[in-house]
Amino acid sequence: MMKYSAIKRIRFSGFFLVLLFVGAIALSSCSALRIKSASAQVPQVVTSILSDPKTFNPPFVQEAPSPTSIMFDGLVTENGLTGKIEPDLAESWTISEDKKKIVFTLKPNLKWSDGKPLTADDVIFTYNEIYLNERIPTDSRDVLRIGASRALPTVKKLDGRRVEFTVPEPFAPFLRVTGLPILPAHILRKYVNQKNQDGKPVFLTTWGVNTPPNEIVVNGPYTLERYDTSQRIIFRRNPYFWRKDSQGRQQPYIERMVWQIVESTDVALMQFRSGSLDSISVQPDIFSLLKREEKRGNFTIYNGGPASGTNFISFNLNKAKNANGQPIVNPIKSRWFNTREFRQAVAYAIDRQTMINNVFRGLGKPQNSPISVQSPYYLSPEKGLKVYNYNLEKAKELLQKAGFKYNADGQLLDWDGNRVRFTLMTNSGNKIREAMGAQIKQDLSTIGIQVDFTPINFGTLVDKLSNTRDWECYLLGLTGGVEPNDGANVWNSTGGLHSFNQGPTPGEPPINGWVVSDWEKEIDRLMIAGAQELDENKRKEIYAKFQNIVQEELPVIYLVNPLSLAAVRDRIKGIKYSALGGAFWNIYELPLAKN
Numbered sequence: 001m002m003k004y005s006a007i008k009r010i011r012f013s014g015f016f017l018v019l020l021f022v023g024a025i026a027l028s029s030c031s032a033l034r035i036k037s038a039s040a041q042v043p044q045v046v047t048s049i050l051s052d053p054k055t056f057n058p059p060f061v062q063e064a065p066s067p068t069s070i071m072f073d074g075l076v077t078e079n080g081l082t083g084k085i086e087p088d089l090a091e092s093w094t095i096s097e098d099k100k101k102i103v104f105t106l107k108p109n110l111k112w113s114d115g116k117p118l119t120a121d122d123v124i125f126t127y128n129e130i131y132l133n134e135r136i137p138t139d140s141r142d143v144l145r146i147g148a149s150r151a152l153p154t155v156k157k158l159d160g161r162r163v164e165f166t167v168p169e170p171f172a173p174f175l176r177v178t179g180l181p182i183l184p185a186h187i188l189r190k191y192v193n194q195k196n197q198d199g200k201p202v203f204l205t206t207w208g209v210n211t212p213p214n215e216i217v218v219n220g221p222y223t224l225e226r227y228d229t230s231q232r233i234i235f236r237r238n239p240y241f242w243r244k245d246s247q248g249r250q251q252p253y254i255e256r257m258v259w260q261i262v263e264s265t266d267v268a269l270m271q272f273r274s275g276s277l278d279s280i281s282v283q284p285d286i287f288s289l290l291k292r293e294e295k296r297g298n299f300t301i302y303n304g305g306p307a308s309g310t311n312f313i314s315f316n317l318n319k320a321k322n323a324n325g326q327p328i329v330n331p332i333k334s335r336w337f338n339t340r341e342f343r344q345a346v347a348y349a350i351d352r353q354t355m356i357n358n359v360f361r362g363l364g365k366p367q368n369s370p371i372s373v374q375s376p377y378y379l380s381p382e383k384g385l386k387v388y389n390y391n392l393e394k395a396k397e398l399l400q401k402a403g404f405k406y407n408a409d410g411q412l413l414d415w416d417g418n419r420v421r422f423t424l425m426t427n428s429g430n431k432i433r434e435a436m437g438a439q440i441k442q443d444l445s446t447i448g449i450q451v452d453f454t455p456i457n458f459g460t461l462v463d464k465l466s467n468t469r470d471w472e473c474y475l476l477g478l479t480g481g482v483e484p485n486d487g488a489n490v491w492n493s494t495g496g497l498h499s500f501n502q503g504p505t506p507g508e509p510p511i512n513g514w515v516v517s518d519w520e521k522e523i524d525r526l527m528i529a530g531a532q533e534l535d536e537n538k539r540k541e542i543y544a545k546f547q548n549i550v551q552e553e554l555p556v557i558y559l560v561n562p563l564s565l566a567a568v569r570d571r572i573k574g575i576k577y578s579a580l581g582g583a584f585w586n587i588y589e590l591p592l593a594k595n
Contacts, residue, residue, distance in 0.1 A: 043592050044256035045572060046277045047584075048268060050429060051458040052229060052261055056216055057207040058181040059130055059138035062497070063462060064479050067233050070257065070587060071218040072181035073242075075104050075123065080581020083374065083482040085175055089118070089182055089219065089242070099170040099534065102178065106161040111240040112184050113218045120157045125185035127155040127165075129192050135201055136192075137507055139496035140180055142489035146171050148528055170534050173485040184217045200507065221252045221588045233259040243588050252588040263429035263457075273297065278572060279583055282565035283432050284361040290567055302577035304564035306365070308372040308480035311433075312556040313424065313440065315343060315473050317501045320514040328469045328511070332418050337472075341402035343554040347388035348395035349447045350440055352560055359435045360562050367561035369547050370487065372480035374580055376536070377543040384544070386551040395447050412448030421450040425464075426475040428455035436559065437475050465499045474499075481580065484543050485531045491546075492527055493520045500555040519553045 049065055058068045077088040087093075090104040110118035131140050132152050144152055146167050153174075154166045167174060194202040207216055213224040221243070222235035235257040243251040262268055265283065272280040273293065282290055282301055294301055315337040318328045329337065336342050352366045368387045371378045379385045403415045412420040424440060426433045434455055441451040451473075464471045478490065478497075489495040493516045494503055503514050516524075523546060530542040550556070564579035571593040577583050584590070 042256050043254055044258055045254055045279070045592070046258040046260065047279045048260040048262050048277065049233075050261075050263055050427065053209055053227075053233065054459070054462070055208055056211060056224065057203075058183065059136060059140055060204075062139065062466065063458075065259075067224065067227075067235070067259070068181065070222045070235060071216070071220045071224060072183070073220050074179035074181055075106075076175065076179045078176070078179065078481075078580075080585025081576055081578050083580055085179075088179065093175070095175070099174070100167050102165045102175060103158065104163050104165070104178070106163070107242055108161065110219070110242050112186075113223045113238045113240055114187075115240060116184070116186055116217075118182070118184075118219055119160050120163045121160075122182055122185045123163045124155060124157050125189060126180070126183045127153075129185075129189065130183060130203070131180055133192070136203065137496075137505060139489040142492055142495045143173070143177050143485060145488070145492075147532060148525075169532060172531055172534055172539060173483050176483050177485070182219060184219075187215075187217045222257055225256070230261055232261060235259075241588070245589065253591040254587070257587075265429065265431050272567065278569045280567050282567050284359065284363040284562060285431060285435075287361060287363060287565065294567075298570045299567045300570055300575075301565060301567045302575065302583065304566075304577050304579035304582075306373045306561050306579060307564040308374050308579045309477050310367060310370065310372075310480060310556075311436070311475075311477045311559045311561070312367075313346075313473055313475045313559070314500045314556040315422075316469070316471055317517075317555060318469060318514070320503075320511040322469070322511060323509040325512070329472065332414070332416075333422055333472060336414060336420060336422075339402050340553060341398040342404070343557065344388065345395040345398040345402075345447065346444065346449075347554055347557045348391045348398070349449075350388075350443050350557070350559065351390045353390065355436060355439055355560055359432060359439065360560055363565070364560045364562035367558040368551060369558065370491070370550050370556070371484055371543060371547060372482065372580075373561065374480070375482045375484065377482075377484050377530075377540055379544045379547045384548070386548055388551075388557075392446060399447065406448055410448050411450070419450065420448065421452065422472045423452045423454055424473045424475060425454050425456055425461055425471060427458035427461055430455075433475055440475070465502075466496075469502055484546070485527065488527060488531075491523050493524050517553075519549055520555075523549055 053067050054063065055061060056067060058072050061068055073088045075088060075090040076085050078084070079086050089106055089110060091107040093102050093104045095102050106120060106123070112118050130136050131138060131144060132155070141152070146153065147169050151168050156164050158164055165178060188203060188206065191203040191206040192201050196202050196205070209227065209229070213226055216224050218238060221238055221241050223238050224233070225236040226234040237252055237255050241251060245251060260277070268280060269286055271277050290301060316329050317338055319334060319338065320328050322328055327334065356362060356364045356366070366387070368381060368385055369378055381387045399412065404420065405413050407413055414420060424437055426437050437453045437455065441453045444451050461474065465474065490497045492498065493501070496505065501516070501520065504511050526542055526546040530539055530546065533539045533542060566577060566583045568575055568583050572590055573593055574586070574590045575583055576586055
C-alpha cells in the first residue's frame with residue numbers, strides 16, 4: 001500500500017484506490033544525473049508513484065497517493081502512529097454538550113502560499129461552496145452525510161478565526177470528518193460561480209494536471225513546483241507554511257520533494273539499490289535481498305505490522321444499462337456474478353495460504369474484513385467473523401447447488417451450457433498484484449473456471465471502474481484507517497467508490513435498470529446507524545454486523561493482509577513508521593542528516 005496516502009490521510013476522509021507501491025524511482029541515465037546534481041544544491045528527498053496524477057484539485061482525488069496530500073491541510077489531522085485526532089489549521093475546538101455543534105478556532109496569522117491571509121472565510125467557502133455544494137461531484141460529501149435523511153452539516157462564520165459546524169443529530173465521526181482540505185476562496189470562488197458551456201461550474205475543470213504550478217495556491221507543507229507528464233512531480237517547501245518547531249524554525253526542513261513516475265517495480269528496486277532514491281515500499285519478494293543490504297546500503301527497513309489497507313477481487317454486480325441502452329455487464333455473466341453461491345465458491349477456491357507463502361514470502365496473513373485490523377471496530381475470526389478457508393470440495397458443492405455443472409473435461413458450465421469464463425484485471429507493472437492474479441487464475445481453473453488475467457494501466461483501470469463501468473472482475477486495494485465511516489464512499493449504495501454496483505453519478509446521463517439489493521440496503525442502514533451511535537460498545541456491535549454481511553454476500557473477496565514494510569535512507573531522520581501513517585506522515589518535522 002502506498003504510504004503517501006497517509007501523510008495526512010484524514011484530509012481525504014474516505015477510502016481511495018491504492019497502487020500497493022511507493023517510494024520507488026525510475027530514471028533514465030540523464031535524468032538521474034539531473035536529480036543527483038540538484039540534490040547537491042537543494043536538500044531533497046526522492047520517492048515515486050506508479051502513475052500520473054489525475055488532478056491537483058483535492059475534492060476530485062480518487063486515488064492514493066495524490067500530490068495534494070502534501071499540498072493541503074485541514075482543520076484537524078490524524079496522528080500517523082495513534083490514529084487520534086490532532087489540531088491542524090485549527091488551534092482548538094469545543095464540542096457542545098448535545099454533540100451537535102463544534103466551534104473551531106483557527107490558528108492566528110495563517111497564510112496561503114501566495115502570502116494572502118487564510119481566515120474563516122476560506123473554511124466557509126470550502127465547505128459551503130464546494131464540499132456541501134451538490135453541483136460539485138465529490139466523494140468527500142459521502143462521509144459528511146448524516147443519518148437516514150443523508151443530511152449535510154451546516155457551517156457558519158462566527159468571526160475571522162472561528163467557525164461553527166452544526167449537525168441535525170449526534171454524529172460519531174463528526175470531528176474526524178472535518179479534516180478535509182481547506183481551499184483558497186480568493187483563488188477558486190470565481191471558478192465555482194462561473195459556468196461552462198454546459199452550464200456546469202468551471203471549478204470542475206480547475207487545477208487539472210495541465211495547470212501551471214504557480215497558479216495552484218496551497219496551505220500545506222509543499223507547493224507544486226513542476227510536473228513533467230510521465231516523468232516526475234517536484235514540490236518546493238511552502239515558505240508560508242504555519243508549522244514551526246520549538247525553536248521557532250520554519251518547517252518543513254526538507255526543501256524539495258521529488259516524486260518520480262514509474263510503472264515498474266523492477267526498475268524501482270534497481271534504482272533504490274543504486275542509491276538514486278530515498279525510500280521504497282518493501283514488497284515480500286524483495287525483503288530478503290534488501291535485508292542483506294540494509295547496513296551496507298545505509299538504509300533501515302521499518303516494519304509497521306499488518307498493513308491498514310485491503311487487497312481484494314470484486315465482481316461487477318451492476319444490472320443496469322448504459323445511456324445507449326446496452327447492458328453494462330454481459331447478461332449471461334451478470335447472472336453468474338449476482339449468484340451469491342458463485343462468489344462464495346470463488347472465495348473457497350482461492351488458496352490464500354499458498355498466496356501468503358509464495359507471493360508474500362510468509363510476510364502476511366489471510367484478510368477477511370473491510371475494516372483495518374488497527375481499528376477498534378475490527379471483528380476478528382476468533383470473535384465470529386465469517387471466513388473462507390481453502391476448500392475445493394465446498395466450492396464445487398456450492399456451484400452445483402446453484403445450478404452450475406461440469407462437462408466431461410471438468411469445465412464449469414452454467415444453467416444454459418455456457419462455459420464460465422471472465423476477465424480479471426489489475427494495474428500493470430506491479431509484480432505482487434500480477435503474481436496474485438496469476439495464482440487466482442490457476443486456483444479457479446481447479447474448479448473449472450477460465451480466468452483471462454489482464455494487467456492494464458492504472459489510469460485506464462480507474463476510468464473503467466469510475467466512468468465506463470466496462471469491467472467484469474478486478475484485483476485492487478483500498479486505503480484503510482480506524483474509522484469505519486471513512487468507507488462511506490465505498491459501502492453506501494450511492495457512494496462514489498461503490499464500484500461493484502456503481503449507480504448514477506452527479507451530472508451523468510441516466511443509467512436504466514440500476515437495482516440496489518436488499519443486503520446493500522441493510523449495509524446502508526448499518527453505516528448510518530454506526531455513525532449515529534455514540535456508545536462505543538454499540539458501535540462495535542453495528543460494525544460487526546456490517547462485516548459479517550460483507551463476508552456473507554462477498555461483493556468483494558478479501559485476500560491477504562501483508563506486513564507494512566518500507567526501506568528509508570538513514571540520512572532522513574525522525575522516521576516514526578506505522579502501518580497507518582507510513583514513513584512520511586510527519587514529513588514536516590523530518591530533517592536530513594548533514595553531510
